[in-house]
Amino acid sequence: GYPGTMGAPFMDYIIADEFVIPARQREHYSEQIIYLPDSYQVNDSLQDAPGRSITRLEAGLPERGFVFCCFNNNYKITPREFDIWMRLLHQVEESVLWLIRANAKAVDNLRREAEARGIDPARLIFAERVSLEDHLARHRLADLFLDTFNYNAHTTASDALRSGVPAITLPGQGFAARVGGSLLNAVGLPELVASSEQEYEQMALDLALNPERLRALKDKLATALPTAPLFNTGLFCTRLEEAYQQAYLRYFRGEAPATFFVAGGE
Numbered sequence: 686g687y688p689g690t691m692g693a694p695f696m697d698y699i700i701a702d703e704f705v706i707p708a709r710q711r712e713h714y715s716e717q718i719i720y721l722p723d724s725y726q727v728n729d730s731l732q733d734a735p736g737r738s739i740t741r742l743e744a745g746l747p748e749r750g751f752v753f754c755c756f757n758n759n760y761k762i763t764p765r766e767f768d769i770w771m772r773l774l775h776q777v778e779e780s781v782l783w784l785i786r787a788n789a790k791a792v793d794n795l796r797r798e799a800e801a802r803g804i805d806p807a808r809l810i811f812a813e814r815v816s817l818e819d820h821l822a823r824h825r826l827a828d829l830f831l832d833t834f835n836y837n838a839h840t841t842a843s844d845a846l847r848s849g850v851p852a853i854t855l856p857g858q859g860f861a862a863r864v865g866g867s868l869l870n871a872v873g874l875p876e877l878v879a880s881s882e883q884e885y886e887q888m889a890l891d892l893a894l895n896p897e898r899l900r901a902l903k904d905k906l907a908t909a910l911p912t913a914p915l916f917n918t919g920l921f922c923t924r925l926e927e928a929y930q931q932a933y934l935r936y937f938r939g940e941a942p943a944t945f946f947v948a949g950g951e
Contacts, residue, residue, distance in 0.1 A: 688839070688861040690714040697942040698932060700925075701725045704867040705860050717942040719928045722949035723914035724871035726864070727925075728843050730918040737822045744823045745810055750779035751893050754827035754850065756812065756820075756841045759787040759795065761833040767795075769886045770831060771802040777893045783827060786811035824848035828899065829892055837865040846872050847916060851902045853889050855879045871915035874906060924949075 690699065692715050699706075699716040702725045706718055741748060753773060755762070762784075774780050782799075786792060796806035812823070821844060830845040830852035832838050838845070842852050842865055854865025856878060866878040879885035892899045914920060928947050935942060 688864065689859060690716060700928065701860070702867055704856075704870055705863045710858070711944065718944045719932065720944070720946040721921075721924050721928065722947060724867045726839070726843065726868060726871075726915070727921050728847070728916050728918065730916050732847070737818065739819065739823045739826065741826055744812065744826050746783065746826055747779070747781060747810075750781055751777050752781055752783050752826060752828045753777075753831050753889070753893070754783040754824075754829065754845070755831045755833065755838075756783075756785050756824075756845070757833050757836075757838050759785065759791040761836045762795070763833070763835055764798075765882065766831070766834050767798060768802070769882060769889075771799060771804050772886065773831075773889055773893065774799075774804050774808055776890055780893065781808045781810050782831075783810045783812060786813055820844070821848055824850050829853065829889060831889060832865045834862065836861045837863065839864045842868050843915065846874075846906065847910070849903055849907055849910070851877060851892070851899070851906055853877050853879060853885055853892075855882060855885045868915060872906065872913040873909040874902070877902075 690713065694715070696716050698719050699714060700719045700721060702721050702723065705725055706714065711718060746752060753770065770782055774782060784795065792811055796809055799809050800806050824845055825848055827845070827850050830838070830842065830850050832842065832852055832854035834855055834857055837854060838852065845852050846868060851874065852865065852869065854869060854877065856863045856866045869875060869877050877888070879888055892902065910916065924947050931945055932942070
């Protein structure tokens, strides 16, 4: 759905969670808010992490070097995060930034901006469009997912987490800029939600330079995935059905729509 208010009088509710719409932001929504536990986002628990292996050569990556990844649409990238990413490439020898190839103009612009910041444009690797199975499989070649700020990764973050790739995010003010934190909380990795650009950058640098710390984080994610609420479709559906019941009961009793919270039980 649309990650924000519709501003339309015919929309009664928006489905959210306490991270994407904190209490201080409620006044900016024309809808009443249905708060689900953990995360508002639904995922398919039957879609397992891919079993197929893809080599770095197949993916167009160099044989060695740390792989920072951001498979968000290129239009989400702004100078704020791009400056940080280029500083990370400066500081992490032989590292590369793995992005999605949107179109030739975007590729040219991003490579030009990298060169303007003193980075060899060849260190920006652009992934071609492939099947969903191959796209999920190639995530395993990434070491760390870096989120964008104004418009976070949504499905792209879930794909990375499901594939075992930790993600670092910096929440903004609006719904679309806070999804990364919601997803990380729902897989038990709240420590990867940065509170400032400086913390975001330092966190990424520390993980890139400390393989043991990154390995421990990946192990923690792998352990959490089988039971993480983010990928428990049955639990999500139970909670969503409870939300529908509560909303309809208000309507049935002739009561106006009102914000409410769905309990976290199964």
